[in-house]
Amino acid sequence: xxxxxxxxxxxxxxxxxxxxxxxxxxxxxxxxxxxxxxxxxxxxxxxxxxxxxxxxxxxxxxxxxxxxxxxxxxxxxxxxxxxxxxxxxxxxxxxxxxxxxxxxxxxxxxxxxxxxxxxxxxxxxxxxxxxxxxxxxxxxxxxxxxxxxxxxxxxxxxxxxxxxxxxxxxxxxxxxxxxxxxxxxxxxxxxxxxxxxxxxxxxxxxxxxxxxxxxxxxxxxxxxxxxxxxxxxxxxxxxxxxxxx
Amino acid sequence: xxxxxxxxxxxxxxxxxxxxxxxxxxxxxxxxxxxxxxxxxxxxxxxxxxxxxxxxxxxxxxxxxxxxxxxxxxxxxxxxxxxxxxxxxxxxxxxxxxxxxxxxxxxxxxxxxxxxxxxxxxxxxxxxxxxxxxxxxxxxxxxxxxxxxxxxxxxxxxxxxxxxxxxxxxxxxxxxxxxxxxxxxxxxxxxxxxxxxxxxxxxxxxxxxxxxxxxxxxxxxxxxxxxxxxxxxxxxxxxxxxxxxxxxxxxxxxxxxxxxxxx
Numbered sequence: 001x002x003x004x005x006x007x008x009x010x011x012x013x014x015x016x017x018x019x020x021x022x023x024x025x026x027x028x029x030x031x032x033x034x035x036x037x038x039x040x041x042x043x044x045x046x047x048x049x050x051x052x053x054x055x056x057x058x059x060x061x062x063x064x065x066x067x068x069x070x071x072x073x074x075x076x077x078x079x080x081x082x083x084x085x086x087x088x089x090x091x092x093x094x095x096x097x098x099x100x101x102x103x104x105x106x107x108x109x110x111x112x113x114x115x116x117x118x119x120x121x122x123x124x125x126x127x128x129x130x131x132x133x134x135x136x137x138x139x140x141x142x143x144x145x146x147x148x149x150x151x152x153x154x155x156x157x158x159x160x161x162x163x164x165x166x167x168x169x170x171x172x173x174x175x176x177x178x179x180x181x182x183x184x185x186x187x188x189x190x191x192x193x194x195x196x197x198x199x200x201x202x203x204x205x206x207x208x209x210x211x212x213x214x215x216x217x218x219x220x221x222x223x224x225x226x227x228x229x230x231x232x233x234x235x236x237x238x239x240x241x242x243x244x245x
Numbered sequence: 246x247x248x249x250x251x252x253x254x255x256x257x258x259x260x261x262x263x264x265x266x267x268x269x270x271x272x273x274x275x276x277x278x279x280x281x282x283x284x285x286x287x288x289x290x291x292x293x294x295x296x297x298x299x300x301x302x303x304x305x306x307x308x309x310x311x312x313x314x315x316x317x318x319x320x321x322x323x324x325x326x327x328x329x330x331x332x333x334x335x336x337x338x339x340x341x342x343x344x345x346x347x348x349x350x351x352x353x354x355x356x357x358x359x360x361x362x363x364x365x366x367x368x369x370x371x372x373x374x375x376x377x378x379x380x381x382x383x384x385x386x387x388x389x390x391x392x393x394x395x396x397x398x399x400x401x402x403x404x405x406x407x408x409x410x411x412x413x414x415x416x417x418x419x420x421x422x423x424x425x426x427x428x429x430x431x432x433x434x435x436x437x438x439x440x441x442x443x444x445x446x447x448x449x450x451x452x453x454x455x456x457x458x459x460x461x462x463x464x465x466x467x468x469x470x471x472x473x474x475x476x477x478x479x480x481x482x483x484x485x486x487x488x489x490x491x492x493x494x495x496x497x498x499x500x501x502x503x504x505x506x507x508x
Binding site: 012030034085112113117136152205215 | 248249250252253255256259260263283284285286287288289290291294295296297298307309310311312313314315316317320321323325326327345422424425427428441442443444445447454455456481482484485488489491492495496498499502503506
């Protein structure tokens, strides 16, 4: 049996996972602050192209293992909401949130005040400022581009914002939260807060749909390859080769 | 593959709820004092096939890992707190609040409810009541024979009686302010009830420094539904729903192909 059969099999598995990624990106088209995930494929046999293998093996080998998922760090659209506690980040920064499980990061700036007037996320976890959780006195809050929160002109605190080093990818935790080792996150330098706006998901429906079609066609191609290895090659080996001798 | 089916289904369910919300906002576009709601979605859990930061070799770690998300869910629908448009009615008992305060209303059960709708009327006894007949709190009674009613921006209600020149004060309208008005509980009939999320109301006279706002007589606050935004949201819901149903179709076809493999 040709090893390409198993390569195609692994490829089908990888494309299935790729479809699951596309499905998740499309399902979250309306999720505030959502970051799309991008798949990276590895070839099954490292360095295989140098070996004189046939084109079919080559094609099958190229998209075989879903190596990793990376978070797409491009910016989503900013939507105007008018709520003073709806915040969007322009730049690659993240808000810092204290959850029961530890520090988490989020791009979803749809904040609110708890019954005790603490600034929280929609899940009720406090948003951290320079001095920890922020208690907002009554009055009209306003937040400037650098995250300074003031009520009726009096400065209360400054919202913490962090950025991640290039080539590091925070871990998706669900509920718009991300986690990362503390060493990777450093205070934001190139990010600005926009008040009264929310960032929509950075998933492009067009790109995601095109990716889905590509996944479908790859899948079909691998199916075709599998039938070729399984059917044609076996038939030649089993039926026609003996007849030649 | 089945994961993709369920993930897409979660996206379709979320967009359905999005459309339900748009429908309610649009249906109430002409409801005075109505506050539109906006649904917030969040991503579900992630399946960690390969955990980021795990060791790839003894010296190196996996930079990004392999995480597969399992879809979306609607998390909250918050009340949008923008001010609605004012329309002049000329009716002396039509009031608007220019600010974040709420009128207080006493329900038949004795509970206090809160509303932005200031379309008040007088009942048979001269009490100031809402269209449903629930009195304003604190109660204000307009004496019979009053020829004009004046309500100042600070909520002072004064009337001029027939045959008298000087106006006399009959009460003061008080407003309530919530630490988190987005967390109020909508109970229909333009009324809101406080919750632990909204916090306890701070009651005061209008025009103060607490941000309650001032009262304008002879105007009604229209709903704060932004028709253009609702239509955009409706199109987004429709198209996202379609995109998710395409994923279901794709997963179905791929699975069908697999089942037919080797025939």
